[in-house]
Amino acid sequence: MEAKISFYGAASGVTGSSFLLQIRDYKILIDCGLFQGHESEKNHLPYPCKLQDINYLILTHAHIDHCGRFPCLVNQGFKGKVISTKPTFQIAKIMLLDAAKVMKEHYKTLYKKSVRRGLDLPPPPLYDEYDVLESFKYFQIELPYHTPFFIEKEIKITFRDAGHILGSAFVEIVDLKWNKKFLFSGDLGNKNKPIVRDYELPPEDADYVLIETTYADRNHKTFEESKIELLEVIKDTCKRGGNVLIPTFALERAQEILFVLREFYEKGELPACYIFLDSPLAIRATKIFKDNPEFYDEETYQIFQEKDPFNLPNLFLTEDVEESKAINQIKSSAIIIAGNGTLSGGRILHHLKNNLWRHECSLVFVGFQPKGTLGRKIVDGAEKIHLFGEEIYVRAKVHTINGFSSHAGQRELLEWISPINNPEKIFLIHGEPEKMEIFKNLLSQKYPPEKLYIPQLMEEITLY
Ligand SMILES: [Zn+2]
Ligand SMILES: [Zn+2]
DSSP states (O other): OOEEEEEEESSSSSSOOEEEEEETTEEEEEOOOOOOGGGGGGGGSOOSSOGGGOOEEEOSOOOHHHHTTHHHHHHTTOOSEEEEOHHHHHHHHHHHHHHHHHHHHHHHHHHHHHHHHTOOOOOOOSOOHHHHHHHGGGEEEEOOTTOOEEEETTEEEEEEEOSSSTTOEEEEEEETTTTEEEEEOOSOOOSSOSSSOOOOOOOTTOSEEEEEOTBTTOOOOOHHHHHHHHHHHHHHHHHHTOOEEEEOOTTTHHHHHHHHHHHHHHTTOSOSOEEEEOOHHHHHHHHHHHHOGGGSOHHHHHHHHHSOTTOOTTEEEOOSHHHHHHGGGOOSSEEEEESOTTSSSSTHHHHHHHHTTOTTOEEEEOSOOOTTSHHHHHHTTOSEEEETTEEEEOOSEEEEOGGGOSSOBHHHHHHHHTTOOSOSEEEEESSOHHHHHHHHHHHTTTSOGGGEEOOOTTOEEEOO
16 A cells, blocks of 8 residues: 545544545545534544644644644544644634634533533533644645645655635645646635635646535626625615624625625725624634735735725724724614625624614625524524524524635635546545535546545545
């Protein structure tokens, strides 16, 4: 055996991305994400390999479903080195600290509930802030795009821009002894978005490809269409005398929304309003964006030369809780951007309580709402919801604007893989099984079906 791969996460599922590539004696782990939603109990299982033996961990980007288990790895014996881009290291730090905080709060709530009801106690949090801080010492190798890094003289790693979030990369690993090339797509971005560049195309001579399939079954609306939709919602809501709530993820989406609001403002299209970025995590993430202009696309970089691309005069950053509560006093013409994006927690819930029952307000979803979340319930047309022990009617106008997605749609995934001529194997990962089947059928028009494979979780495949 010279090379084998094991699928520890995002196999026949979306979350928990983690793949172990073993080339001879070298063990390289690509991502170590948290399982989320209905898969989250898997986070409590011991890592499926001997962590002491891992030489390198590569983080493709800082989303928690790609880096969120790292402190667990360290607790369980990881001694290797982590390789990533500069923004990924910076953002991963704030994401992991936030994850520890959210876990602690969630645990406290569950604990109280279990004691009150006489139920079994919940499992303790996966890690705390101290574990997270401890884990940072392994963040050692900062690798820019297009800069080869030799982990030994015959194994070479190169990052290319995945166009997904700031600092995101797809990874090329070459075994020079046998001249074999591996590609790990990480998450691929949507095209023509502000801030990040479009994804790069992979080399045509890749032999083994892992490609994400999150939205492999559909195409997104264009970003331009979505911007117009958002502006119309803001104008209408201000006219009706209501507030606009935008539940959003702290990373990338929040900065994109600020970016387009600034554009509207500068073109004189934005009605008079207050804008609140009501999320300490999003405020921290925005600071990191401002620190890394060399990762911007051309357009954003040009703007950055003259001004802050994420600021406008009527923007208020509300870091502390009292400031956040004060927003409740404002009944009209406020745009409130708050986490979290699926309404499963965070400050957005308080804003829902104050605005959701008012028909003059709007609730705008700019991200995917997974099954089982409060966000999905509202998107699916719930007439009322339960919040903080109260029943609240959904009278605000609900909009879903999908062109803000940071993920490639079907068209982009097909374009990304198109240069690859004669692969040994293409593995479909990071997607729901039905979507993978749809994409596999599409790919079989170009590649022989025996070269396309949907791996199962924990599967281990010897490559050569
Ligand atoms: Zn991602
Ligand atoms: Zn992902």
